Amino acid sequence: MSRFQLLSDAQWSLIEGMLPRPTGRKGRPFSDARTMIEAIADRYWCGIAWRDLPEVFGPWQTVWTWHRRLAADGTWDRIHARLLAAADVLGAVDWAVSADSTIARAHQHATNVTRLTGAGSNYKNPLVEPPDHAVGRSRGGLSTKIHQLVDGRGLPLVIACTPGRAGDSPMLLPMLGQLRVERVGPGRPRVRPDALRADKAYSSRAIRAHLREHGIVAVIPEPADQQGHRKRRGSRGGRPPAFDADEYRGRNVIERRFCHLKQWRGLATRYDKLAITYRAAAVLHAVIAWAKHLSDTP
Known part of the structure; x- marks a missing residue:
């Protein structure tokens, strides 16, 4: 086997x-x-080419075929959803959710594919390859952005990939729309967190109105420009939005999750041409994290 065993028997x-x-x-x-x-x-841990896989795993083409098929048919998403449902039964999901994104530089091997200029990623259906392959030019060059919603322990609930130039704020509401934890027994799936922790990039009227409408506590600081605009309007600017600084300290769990994610060098740098295979590796990383959490939960 490889130099390490990733999954224990229990996981x-x-x-x-x-x-x-x-x-x-x-x-x-x-x-x-x-x-x-x-x-x-x-x-993905080593960040090597598929053909450089150790021979102990067998033909690299077989491994690639497995990964490509599991990515295309949504197997990892289904496993992720079932693990979330199992965790919900045990009360192992912390519903104080945090949102953020991280950038991954796209290697030249990932960028030699045809991209349609100006096309957006198909985050509504991650199993469909987006026309731009979720590769976009930002300040650092061609890159991909991984967006996540994580629970209060930093375990991933929703994962999406967009071009690196895409903003964080426009992705939040679609990702909240994907948040869905099925019940093992009778009852509707849970789709609403108790609170949402996010940084200033997610502070907008639309987002705050959506959270307020759905009974979700917004733990989002107000940027200085929005504070100034509100104050200049005087009484018409309204009251400042509520903000719990102590609760906001819990947002660091998503930063720690991205640190764990980028321990896999094949995720820290994108080598995959296809967005669905790259995202599938991020979902596999989440599946392993949840499997470890469940196996450790008494």
Whole structure:
């Protein structure tokens, strides 16, 4: 096996039943699912080319095919959703949610594909390849931005990828629309957090109005320009928005999550041409984090 074992037996047991299994047809031997997942994770951990995978994992083409198919059919998203539902049953989801994004520089191997100028990423359906492949030019060059909603412990709830030039604020409401934790028994899925922690980039009238309308406490500081504009209007500017500085300190969990995410060098730098395969690796990282959390929860 590789120089490390990523998944313990307890963590593997949580996801094993949701992965593809042999169908009983004659033909080539069915690849061992655990070996394939360890190989995919090893590739992103090391940030190497697929063809440089250690021989112990078998043909690199087989590993790539597994990753491409699991990304395209939404397997990792379904596993992520089931782990969230299992965590909700145990009360292991902290509903004080934090939002933010991080930039990943796109390697030249990820950028030699045709992109339609000005096209936006298809964040509404992450399983459809966006026309720009979620690669955009920002100050640092061609890059991709990973947006996340995490719970109060820093575990990912929603993951989306956009071009690096995309703003943070426009992505928040679509991501809140994707937040959905199914109930194992009867009852509607939970779609509303108790509170939303976010930095000044997410301070806008539309966002604050949406959170207020849905009963979500906004823990978002007001930028200096918005403060000045409100004060210049006098009584017409209204009262300053409520802000709990002590609660806001909990927002650092998402910064720590991005630090963990970028321990995988293949995520810290994007080498994948396709956005769906790159995002699938980020979802796999989230699945492993939730599996570890659940296996440690008594």
